[in-house]
Amino acid sequence: MNARHLVVLAAVIQGAFVVALLALIVVNRWFRLRRRAAVLPRREATEQAFRRWAAGDGGVNDVARALISLPAPIAVERLAAWNSLVPLDRWPALAQALGRAPWGARLRRAARSRRWWKRLQAARYLAATGVPADTPALAALIKDPHPAVHLAAVSALHHMSAPELAEAAIDQLPHLPVHVGSYFASALRRARAVAVPLLDRRLANPDDPALARIAEYAARLQEPSLRARFTALARHPNREVRAQAARALGSLPHAESQAALLALLTDEAWVVRAQAARGLGLLSAPVALAGLRKALRDPEWWVRLRAALALTRFGGAGRDALVQEERGPDAGARNVTELVLGLSPQALAEYAT
Amino acid sequence: MTTLIHGAEALILVYFLALNSFYGLLLLLSIPEVWEQTRLAEDEDLQKLMLSDALPPLTVMVPAYNEGETIETSVTAMLTLEYRQYEVVVVNDGSKDDTLARLREAFELYEVPRIYPETIITKPVRAVYRSRTRTRLTVIDKENGGKADALNAAINASRYPLVIAVDADTLIEPDALLRLTRPFLLGGNVAAVGGTIRVANDCKVEHGRVLDPRVPRHFLAGVQVVEYLRAFLFGRLGWNRLGGNLIISGAFGLFRREYLLVIGGYQTSSVVEDMDVVIRLHRHLRGKKIPYVMPFIPDPVAWTEVPVTTTVLGQQRERWHRGLIASLWTYRDMLFNPRYGQVGLVAVPFYFFGEMLAPVVELMGYVVAILAVVTGRVDFTFALLFFLFAWGLGLCLSIWGVVLEETSFRKYRRFGDLARLLLFAALENFGYRQCTVWWRLKAFWAAWRKRKTWGEMTRTGFGGPRQSRLYAQSPSGMWQKVE
Numbered sequence: 003m004n005a006r007h008l009v010v011l012a013a014v015i016q017g018a019f020v021v022a023l024l025a026l027i028v029v030n031r032w033f034r035l036r037r038r039a040a041v042l043p044r045r046e047a048t049e050q051a052f053r054r055w056a057a058g059d060g061g062v063n064d065v066a067r068a069l070i071s072l073p074a075p076i077a078v079e080r081l082a083a084w085n086s087l088v089p090l091d092r093w094p095a096l097a098q099a100l101g102r103a104p105w106g107a108r109l110r111r112a113a114r115s116r117r118w119w120k121r122l123q124a125a126r127y128l129a130a131t132g133v134p135a136d137t138p139a140l141a142a143l144i145k146d147p148h149p150a151v152h153l154a155a156v157s158a159l160h161h162m163s164a165p166e167l168a169e170a171a172i173d174q175l176p177h178l179p180v181h182v183g184s185y186f187a188s189a190l191r192r193a194r195a196v197a198v199p200l201l202d203r204r205l206a207n208p209d210d211p212a213l214a215r216i217a218e219y220a221a222r223l224q225e226p227s228l229r230a231r232f233t234a235l236a237r238h239p240n241r242e243v244r245a246q247a248a249r250a251l252g253s254l255p256h257a258e259s260q261a262a263l264l265a266l267l268t269d270e271a272w273v274v275r276a277q278a279a280r281g282l283g284l285l286s287a288p289v290a291l292a293g294l295r296k297a298l299r300d301p302e303w304w305v306r307l308r309a310a311l312a313l314t315r316f317g318g319a320g321r322d323a324l325v326q327e328e329r330g331p332d333a334g335a336r337n338v339t340e341l342v343l344g345l346s347p348q349a350l351a352e353y354a355t
Numbered sequence: 356m357t358t359l360i361h362g363a364e365a366l367i368l369v370y371f372l373a374l375n376s377f378y379g380l381l382l383l384l385s386i387p388e389v390w391e392q393t394r395l396a397e398d399e400d401l402q403k404l405m406l407s408d409a410l411p412p413l414t415v416m417v418p419a420y421n422e423g424e425t426i427e428t429s430v431t432a433m434l435t436l437e438y439r440q441y442e443v444v445v446v447n448d449g450s451k452d453d454t455l456a457r458l459r460e461a462f463e464l465y466e467v468p469r470i471y472p473e474t475i476i477t478k479p480v481r482a483v484y485r486s487r488t489r490t491r492l493t494v495i496d497k498e499n500g501g502k503a504d505a506l507n508a509a510i511n512a513s514r515y516p517l518v519i520a521v522d523a524d525t526l527i528e529p530d531a532l533l534r535l536t537r538p539f540l541l542g543g544n545v546a547a548v549g550g551t552i553r554v555a556n557d558c559k560v561e562h563g564r565v566l567d568p569r570v571p572r573h574f575l576a577g578v579q580v581v582e583y584l585r586a587f588l589f590g591r592l593g594w595n596r597l598g599g600n601l602i603i604s605g606a607f608g609l610f611r612r613e614y615l616l617v618i619g620g621y622q623t624s625s626v627v628e629d630m631d632v633v634i635r636l637h638r639h640l641r642g643k644k645i646p647y648v649m650p651f652i653p654d655p656v657a658w659t660e661v662p663v664t665t666t667v668l669g670q671q672r673e674r675w676h677r678g679l680i681a682s683l684w685t686y687r688d689m690l691f692n693p694r695y696g697q698v699g700l701v702a703v704p705f706y707f708f709g710e711m712l713a714p715v716v717e718l719m720g721y722v723v724a725i726l727a728v729v730t731g732r733v734d735f736t737f738a739l740l741f742f743l744f745a746w747g748l749g750l751c752l753s754i755w756g757v758v759l760e761e762t763s764f765r766k767y768r769r770f771g772d773l774a775r776l777l778l779f780a781a782l783e784n785f786g787y788r789q790c791t792v793w794w795r796l797k798a799f800w801a802a803w804r805k806r807k808t809w810g811e812m813t814r815t816g817f818g819g820p821r822q823s824r825l826y827a828q829s830p831s832g833m834w835q836k837v838e
Contacts, residue, residue: 020754027773030761341468349485
């Protein structure tokens with residue numbers, strides 16, 4: 003075989019490849035159009051059934067029948083889409099009615115698949131229609147290494163208050179990127195009844211290396227029964243834990259919260275002082291006015307800003323303090339009060355959260 | 356002479372095979388990547404997550420120079436994107452027209468004291484404004500210092516951990532920010548994320564939104580659609596798997612602010628500050644052994660207008676290539692340097708030999724072909740077959756870009772658009788490609804003379820013809836600043 007033969011061979015292979023690509027484009031379009039035409043009416047019927055069911059006009063069996071008529075991926079997609087739109091107490095009935103779906107068992111088996119997209123589909127299906135028997139599979143999916151899978155699985159906490167699921171989610175918290183952790187925390191908030199005792203137990207261990215992360219997410223629950231724990235954590239040697247405690251205490255009005263936050267306002271770490279100033283602003287207790295005014299002269303800009311924003315929540319007294327500091331001798335305090343007094347109410351509301 | 360021609364032929368053949376083998380590898384790698392990205396893009400749970408409080412807040416940075424005519428529409432469109440917590444920082448970079456006055460009037464701006472620290476040194480900031488009607492909006496008025504300087508001023512003023520640089524005339528799809536943050540929700544330490552730039556020429560645009568995507572009928576614009584599809588859907592997706600995306604679109608790229616601050620922001624002396632900033636990010640993170648990823652994701656889309664005259668296109672391509680040469684020359688110590696991992700061993704060498712030197716080798720090919728004809732050494736049948744082979748390879752790569760578009764995001768729904776895409780893919784190698792070679796060759800001369808001009812450009816605009824100085828984006832990710 004010489005060079006010419008080689009090039010001819012390459013050109014022929016290429017030609018075949020180009021033809022195959024063109025055929026792929028055409029077949030893909032044709033297939034999509036056909037599938038769309040075939041599935042669209044059934045999908046529409048499913049939407050109607052869901053709408054009636056959500057409004058309380060239709061029966062669960064209509065929804066189940068409509069879903070069973072759909073291919074599994076589309077059925078799962080519709081289940082996931084309607085999951086947050088229909089009252090939670092109706093889902094167990096749908097889960098039971100879907101027991102006869104031809105793809106139900108297959109999707110459950112997929113929870114143990116080696117392919118992440120199959121596990122994702124299983125997680126989405128079980129998150130919407132899981133029954134108590136699915137708890138171990140869901141707990142494993144919540145701990146799944148693929149982020150899309152554990153994100154889908156943790157949605158199960160919205161309607162399945164199983165301690166095993168909450169524990170799996172809490173175990174995952176320290177290992178998650180911060181934004182995914184926030185999503186897990188919002189799921190735990192919905193399963194508050196089972197999540198709070200578990201979080202209380204975790205927060206009681208001061209030597210837990212993941213304590214700061216657990217405290218950060220536990221704070222988002224704004225749970226009064228955790229207030230004593232957070233008050234204790236305000237004296238923890240780790241400044242990150244103290245900062246999280248300050249953050250949490252700002253949402254838990256109590257005389258002990260105020261006292262702890264006032265103490266944290268003089269903490270050695272500026273991150274803690276800034277959080278304490280924010281927390282005192284949220285609590286808006288008059289006893290904090292003097293401390294916050296002093297914090298306007300803090301060496302750290304963020305603490306000054308947080309203190310100034312906090313003072314805007316104290317009404318006339320806070321405003322007076324800001325105006326006085328605006329004319330005071332401290333340049334840092336003057337700058338920050340100038341900024342805050344110049345903000346519109348909308349901007350203040352946006353800043354102050 | 357015969358030995359010389361033989362030697363050149365062998366060199367060109369080896370280069371051709373090596374480069375196309377690498378393209379073949381990118382093509383293969385783009386398959387699992389588009390599969391995964393399509394599945395994640397369609398995932399309803401992710402969409403729920405994106406609408407939740409868990410979303411990271413971000414700052415949209417909009418540099419503007421003489422954008423008075425369109426600034427209100429552009430900023431309004433940017434203030435109505437689907438995202439929970441974001442701010443828009445518009446930097447009026449010393450405009451000579453009424454950009455600032457229009458912003459002031461449209462958004463009821465009032466001056467606030469500038470108290471944030473100037474972490475990156477910029478040209479003097481004249482004033483900082485907030486809006487009475489739009490709390491998300493901050494406007495910075497500063498002395499003219501160029502796009503990089505304007506972006507640095509916006510980085511200083513931004514309050515959020517993620518920043519995204521967009522052009523005032525770029526049309527961002529409403530859900531693009533939501534999609535662009537997906538890697539931050541899924542991944543570990545994401546340093547930056549790039550989205551897709553598409554061609555807006557001939558598309559139906561209303562109130563800063565592309566309502567009906569079309570493939571332009573104009574040859575130059577149409578060919579660029581194919582180029583953009585190839586560059587974004589197949590090139591960059593492939594690079595995701597090789598861990599070394601060297602380009603995050605300046606017109607639409609999301610960065611972690613802390614990293615930009617550490618490297619000193621954008622380089623004001625560079626004509627392609629977006630490529631420069633990405634290379635410096637790689638250098639910094641690899642050098643400090645900080646684990647990171649810098650993925651490209653295809654579903655967030657921003658639309659931009661591309662040039663439709665050879666003069667303007669030529670200037671644009673010349674400048675992009677000049678910027679590529681300058682960047683690769685500045686950071687030449689990364690070439691084959693194992694300290695920089697895949698970036699130093701794969702990405703930089705590819706851009707150096709496969710992108711920067713490509714027009715030189717192609718010119719050499721044309722010269723050798725002419726010499727062979729002149730000296731009577733050419734086997735016409737073989738030459739024709741080889742030409743067919745080379746054209747076929749180019750066609751395969753372009754059609755592959757179209758296939759990825761068709762099997763994943765399908766922005767162009769009409770059969771007429773699909774037919775035009777395929778036609779432009781087939782015609783791209785006849786004339787257009789040779790022109791780009793010439794424009795890129797001119798860049799070597801300009802780089803040698805250290806030219807720093809941006810070129811002239813007339814844009815028809817989305818709301819009627821206009822001529823202004825604009826910041827726009829190339830498919831390879833580089834900026835043009837045109838007057």
